[in-house]
Amino acid sequence: MTNAEIASLFDHVADLLEYQGGNVFRVRAYRNAARLVKGTVEPLAAIRGASDRSFTDLDGIGKDLATKIETLLDGGRLPMLEQLEQEVPQVAFDLMRVPGLGPKKVKLLVDALRLTSLDDLGEACRAGRVRELQGFGEKTEATILANLAFAQNPEHNRLLWDEADAIVRQLVEWMRGCPAALRVEAAGSWRRGRETVGDIDILAESSQPAAVMDHLLAWESAGDLLLRGDTKTSIRGPQGVQIDLRVVEAASFGSAWQYFTGSKEHNVRLRSRARDRGLTINEYGVTRLDAPEAGSLAGRTEAEVYEAVGLPWIPPELREGRGEIEQAAAGKLPTLVTIADIRGDLHMHTTATDGEATLAEMATAAIERGLSYIAITDHGKRVTMAHGLDEKRLRRQWQTIDRLNESLAAGGKPPLVVLKGIEVDMLEKGGLDLPDDVLAEADWVVASLHYGQKQDRQRITARIVEAIEHPAVSCIGHPTGRLLNRRPAYDVDMQQVIAAAAATGTFLEINANPWRLDLDDTLAAAAARAGVKLVISTDAHSTGGLDVMRCGILQARRAGLEPNDVANTQTLAGLRKLLAKQRSA
Ligand SMILES: [Zn+2]
Ligand SMILES: [Zn+2]
Incomplete structure (x- = not known):
């Protein structure tokens, strides 16, 4: 079990206890434990393995929680969780997935309206029955209805890339231990670095x-076996995710990897380019339309497949059918930013507010990660909540x-x-x-909008543009x-924000x-096209939090950003020059 999985289990326990109106301190103990575990970089299994260490050494983990972590790591279940x-x-579980509905509100809704499904809740909102409950009102009812649509959208029920990545790493490592597998790679949306991942695709030679x-x-x-064919097996994996394994011969490894990496839109365009050249591309290789019996012309590597249709290899993050094939054909693929290009991290917190590490600890962790500023x-x-x-x-x-x-x-x-920085808040007024x-x-100075997120489009846009124009x-x-x-984005006119940032030289964050x-990815690409420089920062609240830089890099690569589009690839002197330009704008 990964730290993230243990943390989400503890959060789940806290939700259920809170739903039942359980002891406040007990709820808080689980919430704190979840936060702590999530923020611990070292796998808890490693601590378990060390004879001279104990979970109770971790701040906020008592004997009871330590035992529970051990049970979970041993693959056991928590009896108290099963009972809860x-x-x-x-229906309560389903409702708790609706943004803005915490356990207490859910309890109220379920009991008062005798709900049995999410659809019931939608119906109650439309019939105006939610607004009549104490503490709800007409506006809340409308918000619930909107958020319900958000929660019911399958796009919002996928794993975060980072969660999928933890599973992919373990799985690939395990599969590479199979003596019969000569090569194992992951494909699909994980490989394209999409922000969320629906299912996991693994390919073995x-x-x-x-x-x-x-x-x-x-x-x-x-978990459960879903399907087994001659060369394909599907199972359920951790967190219920579907895992599809395909086994192929060496001669088609590249074409299969290309095919199962997708995206669908990219592959459709690639096939049509192949057809124009009298070829057909599929997962087994590239063949001539007029001589299929001649066999596959290419397919060992991805590069071979692209070369067969007159293209250079295209990085997976760009394979979305958004013009990358035309760019590749014209020799104009961007040289995408990599994590090695990043010299600085410009957004992080310490124990002075809501961070878990001190200033000195954050600095040491940054040095260990090779950052220069x-x-x-x-x-x-x-942000009074975080002792701003x-x-x-x-x-x-x-x-x-x-x-x-x-x-x-x-x-x-x-x-x-x-x-010497600060994350200032754009005030509601x-x-x-x-x-x-x-x-x-x-x-x-990073300026962020944490409060008044429900304001209308004009108001929110004006607050952000005002901050952009602040010297x-x-x-x-x-x-x-x-x-x-x-939670969806607040209502903001990003075109106006991007135009304002372009005019003043103010950076926008990824x-x-x-x-x-x-x-x-699409907004970052639009910003870069308008001449705005992006900054990829971690917003770390712990030393381990600095490691999410790779997620930001993937998003930047999907946006087609080159090192020069990203301000924190600059040397400190270069960054200071850009900042001076902002001030004189
Ligand atoms: Zn913030
Ligand atoms: Zn922050």
Whole structure:
């Protein structure tokens, strides 16, 4: 079991306890444990394996939770969770997936309206019965209806890329241990780096398909068998995800990998290009339309397949049928940004607000990851929930940063420079939550919109454009506010935001948090086309949080971004030049 899976189980327990009106402290203990486990980089299984360590060493994990983690790691089930799941009706589980509906509201709705399904809830909203409940009202009813549509959309019931990636890694490692498999690779939307993944596609090269398929069934996380053919097997994997394994011969490995990587739109266009050249492409290879009996012309590698239709190999992240084949044909494929191009991370939190690591710990973690600069951007004072910084505390943090930079530079060229930053809030009524004279002293200012997300399009757009035009603001954080599977973006005119950013040189963020990935690929591409520089930052709230940079990179690659489109691929001197330009705009 991965840390993320254990964390989501604990969150699930907390939800169920809360639904039942359980003890507040008990609920909180599970929530805290979930957060802690999620933020722990080291797999809990490794701690379990070390004789001199114990889960109770982790802050907030007592004996009871430690035992439960052990049970889970041993593949056991939690009796208390099974009991809770029996006591809570299915409809409550479904309702809790609707954005904005926490366990308490769900309980109220289920009991008062005698709901048995999500459709019941929709009907009750349309009949105006929800607004009559205490604490709901007409506006809430409309919001529930909109969010219900969001939750029922199958697009919002997929794994996050990051979750799928954890499964893919374990699975591929297991399958590579099969003596009959000469090569194992993952394909599908995981390989294209889509922000969410529907099912997982695995490809194996072997002349003994039965042995390879048996090996899959022997995987410790293998669930129900869904289908078994001669060369294809489908099973349920962790979190209910469908896993499709296909076994192919070496001669078609490349064509099968290309085929099962998709996307459908890309493959349709590729096949039509092949037809124009008298060829046909499928998962087995490339053949001539007028001489199929001559056999496959290409198929060992993907490059061979593309070459057969006169194209260079196309990176999987671009294979969406959005013009990449024409670009490839014209020799104009972008040189996509890679994680090695990233020199700095410009959005992260510390224990001064809602982060879990200290300033010094974040700096050390950044050095370990080979970064040459970071910006510390704790919350401004509007975010009271996270104990946001006022002027005084912020200035004190900056003094600490000055001292840290001095000590980093003591031995000569510093391995890392820490920028004095802040994540200011765009206030509901307009303006920012810290005074201009303080912001003018910052090296780096991220402006974000955390409150008043329900305001209308004009209002929200105006707040963001105002922040863009503020001389001290360097970058807009998570510009649309969406959370994958949980919450749609706020209503904002991104065309206007992009135009304003282009005019002032203000950067727009690709927040690399796997829940956010905000801007998304199409908006990031639109911003880059308009001449806006993007910043890929992690918004880390722990040292492990710095590792989600790779998710942001994938999104940037899907947007077709080159290193030059991304401000934090610059040296610190280069970045400072761009910032100076912003201020004089
Ligand atoms: Zn934020
Ligand atoms: Zn943040």
